[in-house]
Amino acid sequence: MSDTDTDTQSNSTITQVNIDQVLQVLEDASIECYETKDFISFSTVLDIHLSDPSIYTEEERYDILMKLNEIFNANHDLVYEVGWDIPPILIAFFNCEMKPVFGLMKEKTTVLILKLFEIMSFHGNPKEMLLPCCELISGLKQDDPYTEEFISSLESREDRYFYREKPLRVYMLKFHSLLQLISSCLRRNQTIVPSRFLSMVISKLISFLNSDPEHSRQITVSRRLYTFLRDYVPPDIPDNNQDSIDDLRIVLKQENALQRKLLVFFYSVLIDHLTKPMVPQLINHIYPNMLNPEQKNQLDFLEDFEMMSRFCGLGLSMDLDYPNSYKFEVDKSIELFNQCKKPLNNSDDIFELVIQDYNLTKNRTIAEGLPSLSTSSIVFLYTYYQLIDKPKFFQFPKISFVELVKFQLYTYVPFILNPKLCNLSVVASLMIQTLNSLNDKSLIELNQEQIHSQFESNESGKTILFSYLQYSTTLVFNSNDKLLIKLYFTLLIKIMINLKEEISYQFIFDSLLNCPPFDGFQVGLIGILKDLLMNDRIKVVTKSESETTTNTNTNTNINTEPIEDKLETLKLSGSAPPPPPPVLPPRVTKYIRLTDERANDLMLLFDVFLEETFLINEETEEVELELQTDKLNSLLALLNLINSVRSFPVELVTPRLKDLETNVEKFTNYKVNVDDYLAFITFNVDKAKRFYGVK
Amino acid sequence: MSKFYTFSPIDNKGKPFPFESLKGQVVLIVNTASKCGFTKQYEELEELYNKYKDQGFTVIAFPCNQFGHQEPGTEEQIVEFCSLNYGVKFPIMKKIDVNGSDTHELYQWLKNEKAGLLGFKGIKWNFEKFLIGKDGQVIERYSSIKTPSKIAPDIEAALKA
Numbered sequence: 001m002s003d004t005d006t007d008t009q010s011n012s013t014i015t016q017v018n019i020d021q022v023l024q025v026l027e028d029a030s031i032e033c034y035e036t037k038d039f040i041s042f043s044t045v046l047d048i049h050l051s052d053p054s055i056y057t058e059e060e061r062y063d064i065l066m067k068l069n070e071i072f073n074a075n076h077d078l079v080y081e082v083g084w085d086i087p088p089i090l091i092a093f094f095n096c097e098m099k100p101v102f103g104l105m106k107e108k109t110t111v112l113i114l115k116l117f118e119i120m121s122f123h124g125n126p127k128e129m130l131l132p133c134c135e136l137i138s139g140l141k142q143d144d145p146y147t148e149e150f151i152s153s154l155e156s157r158e159d160r161y162f163y164r165e166k167p168l169r170v171y172m173l174k175f176h177s178l179l180q181l182i183s184s185c186l187r188r189n190q191t192i193v194p195s196r197f198l199s200m201v202i203s204k205l206i207s208f209l210n211s212d213p214e215h216s217r218q219i220t221v222s223r224r225l226y227t228f229l230r231d232y233v234p235p236d237i238p239d240n241n242q243d244s245i246d247d248l249r250i251v252l253k254q255e256n257a258l259q260r261k262l263l264v265f266f267y268s269v270l271i272d273h274l275t276k277p278m279v280p281q282l283i284n285h286i287y288p289n290m291l292n293p294e295q296k297n298q299l300d301f302l303e304d305f306e307m308m309s310r311f312c313g314l315g316l317s318m319d320l321d322y323p324n325s326y327k328f329e330v331d332k333s334i335e336l337f338n339q340c341k342k343p344l345n346n347s348d349d350i351f352e353l354v355i356q357d358y359n360l361t362k363n364r365t366i367a368e369g370l371p372s373l374s375t376s377s378i379v380f381l382y383t384y385y386q387l388i389d390k391p392k393f394f395q396f397p398k399i400s401f402v403e404l405v406k407f408q409l410y411t412y413v414p415f416i417l418n419p420k421l422c423n424l425s426v427v428a429s430l431m432i433q434t435l436n437s438l439n440d441k442s443l444i445e446l447n448q449e450q451i452h453s454q455f456e457s458n459e460s461g462k463t464i465l466f467s468y469l470q471y472s473t474t475l476v477f478n479s480n481d482k483l484l485i486k487l488y489f490t491l492l493i494k495i496m497i498n499l500k501e502e503i504s505y506q507f508i509f510d511s512l513l514n515c516p517p518f519d520g521f522q523v524g525l526i527g528i529l530k531d532l533l534m535n536d537r538i539k540v541v542t543k544s545e546s547e548t549t550t551n552t553n554t555n556t557n558i559n560t561e562p563i564e565d566k567l568e569t570l571k572l573s574g575s576a577p578p579p580p581p582p583v584l585p586p587r588v589t590k591y592i593r594l595t596d597e598r599a600n601d602l603m604l605l606f607d608v609f610l611e612e613t614f615l616i617n618e619e620t621e622e623v624e625l626e627l628q629t630d631k632l633n634s635l636l637a638l639l640n641l642i643n644s645v646r647s648f649p650v651e652l653v654t655p656r657l658k659d660l661e662t663n664v665e666k667f668t669n670y671k672v673n674v675d676d677y678l679a680f681i682t683f684n685v686d687k688a689k690r691f692y693g694v695k
Numbered sequence: 696m697s698k699f700y701t702f703s704p705i706d707n708k709g710k711p712f713p714f715e716s717l718k719g720q721v722v723l724i725v726n727t728a729s730k731c732g733f734t735k736q737y738e739e740l741e742e743l744y745n746k747y748k749d750q751g752f753t754v755i756a757f758p759c760n761q762f763g764h765q766e767p768g769t770e771e772q773i774v775e776f777c778s779l780n781y782g783v784k785f786p787i788m789k790k791i792d793v794n795g796s797d798t799h800e801l802y803q804w805l806k807n808e809k810a811g812l813l814g815f816k817g818i819k820w821n822f823e824k825f826l827i828g829k830d831g832q833v834i835e836r837y838s839s840i841k842t843p844s845k846i847a848p849d850i851e852a853a854l855k856a
Contacts, residue, residue, distance in 0.1 A: 230820070234813065256814045263813075313761055316794035317817035323796055391797030 019060040022049050023067050030071045030078060039081035046082070046089055053093045058109065061096060065112035072116065076123040083124025087132050087181065090116055094170050094177075095143065100162035110173065117177045121184035127197075130185045134200055137178040138207035142171040142215045171212075172220050179224050183231070190238040192251050195258035198232075202266045209273045222274055222307050229267055230314055234259060264318055264372065271311060271377035278425040281305065282383070283483045287432050289387045290439075305388065312389055315381060320373060326382035327397045329375050333410035334403055337464065344460040347467040354413035375411055376426045383429035400443055401498070402450040404434045405468045412471045424479050427472070431484075431491050438494050447498065456500050469495070469507055470515075477518035489524045496532060501592045504532060509601055512634075513608070519630065526637040532591035533645050594647055602638070603652045609635040610656070614663040627667065632677060639684045646691050653692045657685050697831025702801045704757070705789040707770040712755075712788060714801075719829050720751045721853040723846070724805065726793050727756045728765035728821040729776045736822050737781035739843035743850065744785040750854050751829070754785040757802075759793050762821050766790060793818045809836040828853050 029045040032038075053061055072079045079086075090113050101107055120129060146163045154160045182201055189197055205225070209216045234255070243251065285305070315322070336357050344350055373381070386396050399407075408430050415422035437443055455461040469492070476488040496504040508529050512522055592598070613635045615626040639660075642648055664678050664685075688694070699722075703713040725740060744754045758773045760766040766773065770789055777783035791799040794817045798806075805825045806816040824837040826849055834853055837846055 253814075260813050260815060310763060313763070313794070316761070317819045318815055319817050321796070385795070389795075391792060391795060394796040 019056065019063055022060075023063060025049065026064070026067050026071065030075060033078065033081075034075070039078065042078065043082045043085040046085060050089045051092070053089075054096050056096075058096070058098050061093060062109050062112065065093065065109055065116065069112055069115055069119070072119045072123075079119055079123040080125050083120050084128040084132055086116065086120055086124070087129065087136055087178065090177070091136055091174055094174050100159045102158065102162070114173075114177060117181055121181050121188075124181075124185070126185035126187075126189035127191075129181065130189065130197060130200070133178050133182045133185065134204035137175065137182065138204040139211050140171065140175055140178070140208055141212040143167045168215065168218070171215055172218070175208075175221060176224060179228060183228055187233055187235055189235050191235055192237055192241060192243065192248065193255060194234045195255050195262060198259055198262050202262050205266065206269055209269070213273070213276075217274055217277065219307060222270075222311075225270055226307070226310055226314060229263060229270075230317075232259075232263060260318075261372070264320070267311075267315060267318060267320075268373045268377040271315075271381060272374055272423055274311070275308075275377075275380045275425045276423050278308075278380075279428045279479075279481055279484055282425055282428045282432065283487050286383065286387045287435075287487070290432055290436050308384060309389065312381060312384055320381070322378065322382040322385045323394070323396055325373055325378045327399070329378055329410075330397075330399055330403055330407045333407040336410060337406045344463040346463060347470055350409055350464065350467040351413055351416075354410055355417060357410075358414050376421075376423045379411065379426045379429050379433075380423070383432060387432075398440065398443055399433070399437055400450050401434065401437050401447045401495075402454050404430065404437055405455075405465060408434070409464065409468050409471065412468075412475055415475060416471055419478075422475065424475070424481060424484060427475050427479075428484055428487060431472075431487050435491055435494060438498060451498060452500075456503055462503070465499075465503070466507060466510075469511075473511070473515065473518065473521065477521055480519075485520065485524070489528065492525075493528050493531065496528060497537070497591055501532075501537075501590075505529075505592050505598060508532075509598075509605070512605055517630070520633075522634040523637045526634065526641055529592070530641040530644055533594055533641070535591055537589055537591045594645060596649070599648050599652060602641075603648070603656060606635070606638055606642075606656050607659075609638055610659060610663065614667070627677060629677060632681075636680070636684060639681075639688060643684065643688050643691055648692070650692050650694065653688065654694045657688055657692075657694055660685055698804055699827055699831035699833075702804070704791070704799065704801055707774050707787050707789055709770075709789065712786065717753065717827075718831070720753055721747070721829060721850060722827040723752070723754045723843075723850070724801075724825040724827065725754060725756050726759045726802075726818055726821060726823055727777075727787075728759060728762060729768060729773060730765040731762070731821040733820070733822040733839050735781075736843055737777055737783055741781055741783050741785065743843050743847060746847075747850055747854065748785075752850060752854060756783070756785065756787045757793065757799070758787065758790045759818075759821065760790060761792055761794055761818075765821060805833060805836075808833040811836060812838065826850065826853060829856060 025045060026049070029042045033042040050064065053064070056064065093109065093113050096109070098107065098109060105111060145167050151160050151163055154163065186194070186197055186201060191197065205228075215221070237248070237252075241248070336353065340353055342349065342353075344353070390396075411426065411430065415427070438447065455465045472488065476484050479485075496508070499507075508525055511525055512529075515521060609631060612631040613628050615628060617626050642653060660681065664681055667678055700715045700718055703711040703715075706712045723740070723743070725736075727737070728734065740754050740756070744752070756777075758766045758770075768776065773790070774787055777787060791802070793799065793802040802818070806818070809825065810816045811819060811823070820839045822839040824841070824843070824846065826834045826837070826846065828834045835846075835849055
């Protein structure tokens with residue numbers, strides 16, 4: 001076939017394609033290239049005629065694919081020579097329109113494409129096919145869906161379903177075909193340095209994950225990638241290898257180690273990628289398992305968990321040790337804070353400390369004997385392993401609250417710096433772990449001691465604690481995930497009741513005054529403050545405290561008691577042992593007491609909220625009144641707190657209620673259409689007036 | 696003496712099965728599951744057992760639920776399943792973990808003695824096999840896809856050793 005013939009063919013218009021001619025050209029070219037040994041010319045013919053398969057009808061495409069199957073089945077040498085050029089051509093065929101049919105085996109052209117991929121995987125040149133396949137898979141994305149207009153124009157329900165599903169189905173078919181071909185290329189490519197090819201494949205698969213994150217998390221994709229990892233077998237050594245046995249042994253040992261690292265690395269990336277949207281599963285299913293460990297939920301019925309369970313098992317088969325890896329990461333973060341000699345005055349200091357370490361170590365130091373996993377994947381896998389796949393008798397490491405706070409800062413700071421790194425499932429997992437630690441009866445004393453000695457009694461410790469709370473707040477509220485926010489408030493109240501009241505109050509008040517305007521944060525925080533102001537902290541005097549008290553009293557008595565009392569004591573000791581000291585009654589106090597100073601603080605906060613809620617916009621020529629409804633919620637929450645606690649000084653409450661009434665009147669007079677809000681404010685003001693006796 | 700003979704796993708009736716009693720025998724240790732694609736290997740395992748048991752060979756099965764939760768049943772259910780479907784006569788032990796924090800000490804030892812593909816020690820799936828020689832040393836480790844009948848030559852060689 002001459003070049004002129006080829007040009008003539010390629011210039012044919014879409015409507016004038018002569019399929020018989022095309023089939024004949026393909027047939028002739030396949031014979032001609034054997035005679036001339038110019039296999040590239042066959043590739044050129046393929047490119048010219050098949051680079052845009054959409055110019056053919058479905059029947060014509062079927063004929064072309066049949067022809068290619070015939071040619072390649074009969075000429076395996078040709079497949080070896082031109083195989084590298086075929087995958088992009090075949091991938092383009094997947095995109096073509098077809099009559100709606102249901103069931104893969106009924107899609108005649110699709111079946112032929114898959115058969116051609118199979119021929120490539122058996123007979124193509126694995127080394128040469130690897131690169132184009134990797135390039136194709138790395139940028140794979142789901143095509144745009146059909147417009148709703150088109151879908152609704154279809155008459156049958158089946159057709160509408162077919163076209164709705166088609167983009168995803170095509171994406172999956174392309175991915176499946178390419179990954180299968182890549183896997184077979186890796187296996188068939190005889191080499192003594194398989195890690196070089198595996199590293200290329202893994203880097204492209206990571207690009208694939210990032211190219212279309214939503215669809216690359218589809219269960220079908222994760223199943224294929226799981227199988228890819230599980231079934232990876234290194235290629236054979238080339239038949240003509242000349243290395244000595246000893247040299248070969250050294251190379252193979254190094255190569256095995258490199259391949260192990262690459263597979264574990266990809267596993268780690270994959271876990272991080274797949275788990276990112278799993279916050280609902282964690283909070284709805286895994287968290288209840290923590291609360292009721294005896295009534296462990298059976299979660300296999302959930303597709304996500306079935307897959308995650310497989311991945312968890314796969315990690316174990318790759319010698320990953322989740323509890324030890326987790327403990328190692330926690331210890332590393334503790335060491336970072338413990339070795340810091342500079343005082344930590346504010347959250348910027350914490351940020352700098354963590355980021356410097358992150359940059360120095362690339363967030364990784366490989367522990368002796370522990371394969372490297374990313375911090376995110378360790379946290380998720382450990383939580384999953386502990387709460388779902390929990391071995392019956394295994395004692396998981398006990399991590400205290402203080403240690404977890406440091407570990408969370410170490411994990412969260414990079415999330416804040418680069419939102420692409422942020423994995424909210426990891427945030428949820430760590431919140432669950434923190435609740436677990438605070439609920440663990442065996443850790444109560446240690447937690448209390450560490451909170452006091454490391455956080456409450458020094459400024460750097462307080463900075464660590466407050467930074468942790470601030471960063472957690474930022475991550476959680478930036479996520480807009482309602483479940484995560486709910487879990488966060490559950491954790492926050494648990495933390496607050498474990499802190500000294502001054503510290504809890506300081507955090508809450510500072511946050512109310514200065515925090516960024518996260519939707520719902522102030523309202524939630526006021527709710528927590530209300531609970532802490534109203535509920536009793538029952539402090540049972542412990543045995544050790546009681547003994548300390550008794551000893552202290554005894555010592556004091558020895559030094560200061562009147563002599564008569566000492567004689568009395570001697571008399572008693574001579575006859576019978578002194579009676580035990582009376583058991584001290586439990587001390588009852590509120591978690592946060594409403595002192596005068598705090599009442600003043602909260603009234604000032606009320607003034608701020610009031611000012612922010614009722615705005616007078618003077619920018620326009622006419623003065624306009626504006627009701628900031630998002631601020632109003634905070635104001636109402638504070639009013640509700642005042643109504644619930646009922647022990648604010650009347651002289652502080654009265655002027656505020658009057659101010660509020662005045663503002664409401666202004667709006668009423670101005671006839672701004674916010675009647676519902678105003679009625680609600682009025683209702684609460686009336687309630688407060690009744691409680692506080694304001695006339 | 697090989698450490699192999701110091702193990703005494705619990706059998707499916709809850710009684711210790713001292714490996715000391717296996718001294719001088721060739722043993723094939725297999726982690727099994729009843730709902731796996733490889734479950735039909737029980738048939739070939741039983742054939743091997745029948746063929747070589749009189750020459751000092753035995754198969755010991757360790758049911759394990761760690762791979763795809765494919766061994767969910769109780770000890771009684773597992774034994775009944777193996778007996779009814781494959782006529783299994785070789786010893787079946789109590790269900791154990793072969794990977795992770797609660798790995799049975801026998802498997803810790805086996806995996807350390809013979810690593811798998813690429814040097815990973817962990818068991819990859821159901822029906823991986825370890826062939827133990829008459830001296831209690833691990834001769835070979837086989838992946839799940841290696842069917843028991845293909846191991847027969849190695850068993851014969853071990854029996855002759």
